[in-house]
Amino acid sequence: MSAPLVKILEMRGVKLQFDDKVVLKNIDLSVYEQETLVIMGISGCGKSTLLSIVLGLLRPDAGSVSFKQEDLTLVSRRKFNQVRMRIGMVYQNAALLSSLNVGENVGLPLQELSHKTPREIDSIIDEKLELVGLKDARGKFPSELSGGMQKRAGMARALALDPELVLFDEPTAGLDPITSELINELIITLRDKQKVTSIIVTHEMESAFALATRMAFLDEGTMILEGTPTVMRESKIPIIREFLSTYAAHNQ
Amino acid sequence: MVSLIAQLGALTITLLKELSGIFWMLKETISEIVECIAEHRKPLRLEHFFFQCERTGVGSIPMVILLSVFIGLTMALLTGYQLQIFGIVTLVPAVVSVSFTREMGPLFTGIVLASRIGAAYTAELGAMSAGGEVDAIEGMGIGALRYLVAPRILAIFFLTPCLSIISIVAGICGAAFISNLMLQIGGSFFYDQVTKYLLVKDLMAGVVKSFLFGGIIGVIACYKGLSMRGGAVGVGNATTQSVVTSICTVIACDSICNIIMITFFP
Numbered sequence: 235m236s237a238p239l240v241k242i243l244e245m246r247g248v249k250l251q252f253d254d255k256v257v258l259k260n261i262d263l264s265v266y267e268q269e270t271l272v273i274m275g276i277s278g279c280g281k282s283t284l285l286s287i288v289l290g291l292l293r294p295d296a297g298s299v300s301f302k303q304e305d306l307t308l309v310s311r312r313k314f315n316q317v318r319m320r321i322g323m324v325y326q327n328a329a330l331l332s333s334l335n336v337g338e339n340v341g342l343p344l345q346e347l348s349h350k351t352p353r354e355i356d357s358i359i360d361e362k363l364e365l366v367g368l369k370d371a372r373g374k375f376p377s378e379l380s381g382g383m384q385k386r387a388g389m390a391r392a393l394a395l396d397p398e399l400v401l402f403d404e405p406t407a408g409l410d411p412i413t414s415e416l417i418n419e420l421i422i423t424l425r426d427k428q429k430v431t432s433i434i435v436t437h438e439m440e441s442a443f444a445l446a447t448r449m450a451f452l453d454e455g456t457m458i459l460e461g462t463p464t465v466m467r468e469s470k471i472p473i474i475r476e477f478l479s480t481y482a483a484h485n486q
Numbered sequence: 487m488v489s490l491i492a493q494l495g496a497l498t499i500t501l502l503k504e505l506s507g508i509f510w511m512l513k514e515t516i517s518e519i520v521e522c523i524a525e526h527r528k529p530l531r532l533e534h535f536f537f538q539c540e541r542t543g544v545g546s547i548p549m550v551i552l553l554s555v556f557i558g559l560t561m562a563l564l565t566g567y568q569l570q571i572f573g574i575v576t577l578v579p580a581v582v583s584v585s586f587t588r589e590m591g592p593l594f595t596g597i598v599l600a601s602r603i604g605a606a607y608t609a610e611l612g613a614m615s616a617g618g619e620v621d622a623i624e625g626m627g628i629g630a631l632r633y634l635v636a637p638r639i640l641a642i643f644f645l646t647p648c649l650s651i652i653s654i655v656a657g658i659c660g661a662a663f664i665s666n667l668m669l670q671i672g673g674s675f676f677y678d679q680v681t682k683y684l685l686v687k688d689l690m691a692g693v694v695k696s697f698l699f700g701g702i703i704g705v706i707a708c709y710k711g712l713s714m715r716g717g718a719v720g721v722g723n724a725t726t727q728s729v730v731t732s733i734c735t736v737i738a739c740d741s742i743c744n745i746i747m748i749t750f751f752p
Binding site for chain 1 (some may be wrong): 531622629633
């Protein structure tokens with residue numbers, strides 16, 4: 235008998251709108267421990283916005299977002315910051331601090347949020363940079379790195395505090411196939427070896443099917459499908475069929 | 487008439503929104519610092535504070551000295567030529583030193599810092615906002631206001647009075663130089679007159695105003711940077727707005743301070 239699935243994140247009836255434009259409509263979503271949930275959808279459908287809501291960068295107009303049974307829409311900022319320490323985020327553009335070098339970027343959350351000694355911080359920085367294959371780039375500034383290296387540095391920073399949940403916003407967008415594969419392998423290693431739960435937002439089909447243990451499809455702010463990769467592949471919903479077939483045709 | 491009232495109304499609403507935004511930013515910065523202390527973490531990294539002090543203060547010294555010397559020199563020259571008509575040119579040291587200490591030094595330093603440092607703060611924070619760096623800091627739970635705003639505001643708040651004093655000394659030196667050269671007022675006489683007429687309360691008035699100007703410039707610059715919208719053009723617009731708003735606010739506050747000081751501490 236398999237162990238019961240433990241919910242790490244739950245969104246219920248989440249709604250968000252900017253002025254007259256409704257971005258997310260009544261989103262219900264559950265994320266279970268140690269799974270890799272891939273959220274797909276066409277550009278501008280609200281995928282990244284969903285991650286911003288999980289991280290508290292945007293507040294929903296309605297609904298609740300719970301992390302380990304704690305409703306984040308009701309907690310104080312202090313409590314939310316404590317929750318944020320357990321969530322890592324890899325941004326689409328890496329969002330590294332341009333005034334800090336790679337090592338300092340990775341060490342930033344450790345320096346600011348933990349009580350670790352400089353020596354401990356130093357060794358964690360080395361460990362995380364080694365994990366993403368950037369140990370030699372520790373002293374380089376973000377402007378000296380390629381897009382793929384910046385993403386890997388962003389990943390090292392997101393993992394610095396050993397989060398329970400990692401959010402990936404388009405982790406392989408705009409990267410060459412080799413670097414994309416490297417990042418995909420890193421995400422799989424995180425899931426299999428470090429038991430990290432991930433939510434990945436992407437429209438890169440190859441990465442999506444390679445990484446997902448479960449998938450969801452967002453269309454114009456509505457979650458129209460949630461299920462295994464097989465369910466997604468065999469879906470008869472027109473927009474999903476069109477999305478998958480267009481991608482397949484594009485890659486032939 | 488109706489359109490004029492509507493415009494005034496819109497202007498008032500914008501002003502109130504900006505003011506509430508500034509107060510919100512200050513309140514949140516303080517509360518982030520307090521939360522950090524409550525969690526036994528360092529609220530502010532000294533190296534960040536000293537780095538900002540270095541670029542705000544030390545980096546501004548040459549410009550402040552250069553411009554203050556020229557202003558002091560011009561002020562003494564023009565005042566001297568006018569006073570010569572009435573035969574009281576010997577009042578130049580007193581007039582220049584008191585006006586530079588109470589008014590010109592702090593005001594001029596404020597304008598220099600609003601243009602040089604306020605613009606830099608806004609552009610820097612604006613670019614960080616546009617590049618997603620501010621969100622990344624916030625998303626990590628570090629507290630973007632505590633991390634980015636607090637060291638900048640504190641640096642400019644504490645460094646503006648120091649720069650004002652440097653400006654005052656430089657301005658008086660410039661005045662002494664030109665007075666010796668063109669108004670036949672010797673250096674020792676100039677020094678005696680300055681020490682005789684310049685009072686501690688004049689210096690205090692200048693220093694108090696400088697703290698206020700520093701705080702105003704820092705708060706406006708950081709607020710404009712963080713509330714920037716719209717990429718590179720937005721950064722440019724926010725920087726222009728920051729400099730214009732800071733200079734106007736500093737001059738308006740200077741007038742209010744002068745009225746209060748002359749009325750209550752004559």
